[in-house]
Amino acid sequence: MRLSSIAIISATFGVAAGLCLIAAGFAVNVIQDNSELGVRRALDGRELHWAEVHADGLQVFLTGTAPSEALRFAALTSAGTVVDAARVIDNMTVKATAQLTAPRFSVEILRNDSGISLIGLVPASTDRRDLLAKLSSLAANGNVTDLLETADYQVPDAWEDSLRYALKALKSLPRSKVSVAAGEVEIRAMSDSDQDKRKLENDLKRAVPGDVKLVMEITAPRPVITPFTLRFLIDADGARFDACSAEDEESRTRILAAAKAAGVEGETTCTIGLGVPSPTWAEAVEKAVAALAQLGNGSVTFSDADITLVAAEGTVQGLFDRVVGELENDLPTVFALHSVLPQPKKKDAATEVPEFTATLSPEGLVQLRGRLNNELTRTAAETFAKARFGSAAIHNAARLDETLPASWSLRVLTALDGLSKLSNGYVSVTPDLIILSGKTGNTATSANIARLFAQKLGDKARFDLSVEYVEALDPVASIPTPEECEAGIGEIVKTRKINFEPGSDKPDAEAAAILDDIAEILRSCGEMKLEIGGHTDSQGREEMNQALSQQRAQAVLNELRARKVLTGSFVAKGYGEEQPIADNGTEEGRDANRRIEFHLIRNEPAAQPETTLENAEQTAEEELQPETDQPVDPADAAKDGGSNDE
The missing domain is CATH 3.40.1520.20 (hypothetical protein tt1634)
Structure with a gap:
C-alpha cells in the first residue's frame, strides 16, 4: 500500500514535469519565432534587407555584410527595439571601404x-x-x-x-x-x-x-585730397577734365554725367577721396559745368569751396554776364564764385610780355630760359631744379629783370614743380598765365598738377594744362606680359639660330648677339616661368643626344644668367631627338631639328579633393561616402620655335 502511494505520487510529479517541459518548449518556440519575425520586420522597415536574422532560443543572431559601419549599427539598433539588446548577437561583417580621403590642407x-x-x-x-x-x-x-x-x-x-x-x-x-x-x-x-x-x-x-x-x-584707401580740386575745360580740342574729385560713387556718377552732357567723349575718370568741403559738392560741379557749356569755351576750377570760371577771350559780354549771374544764384551757399572774362590785349609794339620757360627733354636734360626777378630767385630756381631733376641735367640761361611782379618767384618755382612730375615737357610762365604741356606715365599726373597749381597760386590763378598719358612711360603698364615676352623671343629665334660649336654645348661666336637680344627682352619682362628646351637631330646614339640637348639648354640658361637676367623661375630641359619638327633624312631637316625653344610654363592647377570624415554623431541611417572633385586637365604649353646647330 505504501509502495503504491509512493509510485502514484512519483508518477504524478513526473507527468507534471513532462507537461511543464512540453509547455516550456512550446513557449520558447513561440518566443523564438516571434522574435525572429519581429526583428525581420524592423529591419525591412528601415530597408536593411542585407541583414539576415536567426533566432536560437532567446538569442537573436544577426548575420550578413553591412555596406558601412553606420548601417551595421543601424541594424543592431533596429533589433534592439524589438528584443532586449542583450539577446542580440552581432555576427555581421562590414564591407571593406576605400581609404579615407585626406583632409583639405x-x-x-x-x-x-x-x-x-x-x-x-x-x-x-x-x-x-x-x-x-x-x-x-x-x-x-x-x-x-x-x-x-x-x-x-x-x-x-x-x-x-x-x-x-x-x-x-x-x-x-x-x-x-x-x-x-x-x-x-x-x-x-x-x-x-x-x-x-x-x-x-x-x-x-x-x-x-x-x-x-x-x-x-x-x-586702395581713399586718398585725402587737399585741396579738394576739380578742373573742367572746353577748348578747341573738346571738353575734358584736367582734374576730377568726388566724395563717393554717387557723386562721381553725377559729375561724369554732367561732363558728358557738356561734350566729354569716351572714358574719363574721377578720383574718389576724402576732404570734400561740402555735401553739395556734386550739385555745385553740375551747375558750374553746365554754365561753362553754355559759354562754349573756357575753364572752371574748384579749389575746395572756391570756384574760378574763366571764359574764352572774345566771349560776348552779355552772354557772360547772364551765365555768371545765374550760376552765382544757383550755387549752394558754401561756394564762392570768381569769374573772369579776359579782354583782348591791345597791340603795342613797345609792350613786351615777360616770360620764363623751362624745357625737360626725354633724356632728362633741363633748360631754363627767360626772365627771373633777382639773384635770389635765380639761385632758388637753380637749386630747386637740381633737386627735382638732378644736378648734372640743368642748363640755366635765364636773365635778371627787376621789373617783374613780386609773385614771380612763386610762379616760377610752382611751374618747375609741375614740370618735374612729367617725363618730358615744357612750361611757360607769364604774369597772367602758366602753360604746361608734356607726357607722363601716370594717369593721375594731370590732376596732381592742377591740384598743385590751385593750392600754390590760389583759386583765381589762370593756367593751361595739356598733359598726355603715354602707356610706354608707365612703369607698370609698360612691362610686357609673359605672352608678349614669349612672342618677342619667338620672333628672334625664327630668323636667327642659336648655334653651337660642333658636338659641343658651347654657343658659337654669332650666338652671343642673339643671346644679348633675348636677354634684353627678358630683363624688361619681370619674373615668369620659362622653359628653355634643347633638341637635336637623330644622328648618333639616343642617350648621347639626350645628354647633349640637356647640356645645351643649360648652357643657354647660364648665358642668360651671366647677362643679369633673373632666371630663378627658368627651367632647362633636354628633349634629345624625341620631338623632331622636320625630316631627319635630309640635311635641311636635321639642321631644323637642332634647335633651342623658349616657351612659357602654363600648367593649370588641379582641383583638390574635399575633406570627408565620418561624423560620429550622424544618425545611423545615413551612409557616409567620401566626395572628391574631378581633376582639371593641365593646358598644353605653347611653344615658340628656335634652333641650334650641332
Whole structure:
C-alpha cells in the first residue's frame, strides 16, 4: 500500500514535469519565432534587407555584410527595439571601404601691424620651425601666433609651391590675409595708393607658379585730397577734365554725367577721396559745368569751396554776364564764385610780355630760359631744379629783370614743380598765365598738377594744362606680359639660330648677339616661368643626344644668367631627338631639328579633393561616402620655335 502511494505520487510529479517541459518548449518556440519575425520586420522597415536574422532560443543572431559601419549599427539598433539588446548577437561583417580621403590642407595667414597669425591644417611633414622662422623676419617685433594643426597624410600636389608663393607674396603685403590651399592662393590686401595697387597686382601675377591658381582682391584707401580740386575745360580740342574729385560713387556718377552732357567723349575718370568741403559738392560741379557749356569755351576750377570760371577771350559780354549771374544764384551757399572774362590785349609794339620757360627733354636734360626777378630767385630756381631733376641735367640761361611782379618767384618755382612730375615737357610762365604741356606715365599726373597749381597760386590763378598719358612711360603698364615676352623671343629665334660649336654645348661666336637680344627682352619682362628646351637631330646614339640637348639648354640658361637676367623661375630641359619638327633624312631637316625653344610654363592647377570624415554623431541611417572633385586637365604649353646647330 505504501509502495503504491509512493509510485502514484512519483508518477504524478513526473507527468507534471513532462507537461511543464512540453509547455516550456512550446513557449520558447513561440518566443523564438516571434522574435525572429519581429526583428525581420524592423529591419525591412528601415530597408536593411542585407541583414539576415536567426533566432536560437532567446538569442537573436544577426548575420550578413553591412555596406558601412553606420548601417551595421543601424541594424543592431533596429533589433534592439524589438528584443532586449542583450539577446542580440552581432555576427555581421562590414564591407571593406576605400581609404579615407585626406583632409583639405589649408592655412590662413593674417598680417598686420601687430604681427602675423597662422591658423589651419598642414601636413605633418611641413617644416613648421622653418615656416615660423621665415614669418618671424616679417612680423612686427617677430610676433608670430601659431595656431596650426597637423595631419599625417600624403602631401597633395602643388601644396609646397602654393605655400612657398604665399610666403614670397607676404613680403610685399604688410596688411593682408593670405589663404593657402594645394594649388590655390587667395590674397586680400590693402595698398597705399592706386598706383601701388596696380604695381602690386602686376608683380603678384608675374610671380605666381604655373600650378597655382591666384585669386586677388587688392584695395586702395581713399586718398585725402587737399585741396579738394576739380578742373573742367572746353577748348578747341573738346571738353575734358584736367582734374576730377568726388566724395563717393554717387557723386562721381553725377559729375561724369554732367561732363558728358557738356561734350566729354569716351572714358574719363574721377578720383574718389576724402576732404570734400561740402555735401553739395556734386550739385555745385553740375551747375558750374553746365554754365561753362553754355559759354562754349573756357575753364572752371574748384579749389575746395572756391570756384574760378574763366571764359574764352572774345566771349560776348552779355552772354557772360547772364551765365555768371545765374550760376552765382544757383550755387549752394558754401561756394564762392570768381569769374573772369579776359579782354583782348591791345597791340603795342613797345609792350613786351615777360616770360620764363623751362624745357625737360626725354633724356632728362633741363633748360631754363627767360626772365627771373633777382639773384635770389635765380639761385632758388637753380637749386630747386637740381633737386627735382638732378644736378648734372640743368642748363640755366635765364636773365635778371627787376621789373617783374613780386609773385614771380612763386610762379616760377610752382611751374618747375609741375614740370618735374612729367617725363618730358615744357612750361611757360607769364604774369597772367602758366602753360604746361608734356607726357607722363601716370594717369593721375594731370590732376596732381592742377591740384598743385590751385593750392600754390590760389583759386583765381589762370593756367593751361595739356598733359598726355603715354602707356610706354608707365612703369607698370609698360612691362610686357609673359605672352608678349614669349612672342618677342619667338620672333628672334625664327630668323636667327642659336648655334653651337660642333658636338659641343658651347654657343658659337654669332650666338652671343642673339643671346644679348633675348636677354634684353627678358630683363624688361619681370619674373615668369620659362622653359628653355634643347633638341637635336637623330644622328648618333639616343642617350648621347639626350645628354647633349640637356647640356645645351643649360648652357643657354647660364648665358642668360651671366647677362643679369633673373632666371630663378627658368627651367632647362633636354628633349634629345624625341620631338623632331622636320625630316631627319635630309640635311635641311636635321639642321631644323637642332634647335633651342623658349616657351612659357602654363600648367593649370588641379582641383583638390574635399575633406570627408565620418561624423560620429550622424544618425545611423545615413551612409557616409567620401566626395572628391574631378581633376582639371593641365593646358598644353605653347611653344615658340628656335634652333641650334650641332
